[in-house]
Amino acid sequence: MGKIITAALLLVIITFLGCKKDSVTDASSNGNIPVIANTANVFAFTLAAVSYTANTEYDLTFTTDSLACSIIISNQTSGGASLTIVDSNNSVVYSNAQLSNQVFEYTKANKGIPRKIKINFSNYTGSFSFALTKSGKS
Numbered sequence: 001m002g003k004i005i006t007a008a009l010l011l012v013i014i015t016f017l018g019c020k021k022d023s024v025t026d027a028s029s030n031g032n033i034p035v036i037a038n039t040a041n042v043f044a045f046t047l048a049a050v051s052y053t054a055n056t057e058y059d060l061t062f063t064t065d066s067l068a069c070s071i072i073i074s075n076q077t078s079g080g081a082s083l084t085i086v087d088s089n090n091s092v093v094y095s096n097a098q099l100s101n102q103v104f105e106y107t108k109a110n111k112g113i114p115r116k117i118k119i120n121f122s123n124y125t126g127s128f129s130f131a132l133t134k135s136g137k138s
Contacts, residue, residue: 012137014131020128024118031045032048032051033047034047035047038060038061040062041133042068042132043114044129044132045128047057047104047129048122048127049125049127050125051124052079052124054119054120055118055121057116057117057118057119058116059115060085062112062113064085065108065114066136067107067108067109068104068106068110068132068133068134068135069094069106069107069131070104070105070130071099071104072102072104073126073127073128074101074127075102076125076128077125078122078123078124080122080123080124081119081128082095082118083118083120083130084096084097084117085116086111086112086117087114088112089112091112099128101126105133117132
């Protein structure tokens with residue numbers, strides 16, 4: 001079941017990335033505005049950026065520590081991005097301070113229930129997609 005959810009998340013993210021031709025080039029016209037979905041047990045963040053700098057935090061409403069995650073970073077030509085997920089005690093559930101061109105997915109359990117996500121960009125140019133959802137039956 002978890003593999004089906006992860007595969008579905010990847011398909012959705014790839015679909016969003018494929019919606020615009022030269023999405024990085026077009027990003028300056030839309031003001032580098034991320035698309036965010038944040039509901040119970042689901043968080044998704046997609047951004048096509050040109051020279052984007054921001055430090056953002058989002059409260060999460062997860063009820064389980066059984067998680068499926070995917071990160072897709074493409075067409076990154078400059079700047080940096082980092083992502084940290086913490087639980088209610090501010091213990092790190094997941095962190096990656098050196099996000100660059102990659103496709104990454106994982107499934108984790110017993111690392112704490114996510115309560116907050118911090119996503120930071122510094123002069124970032126590229127496409128960034130992140131999705132987190134509960135995995136399996138919990």
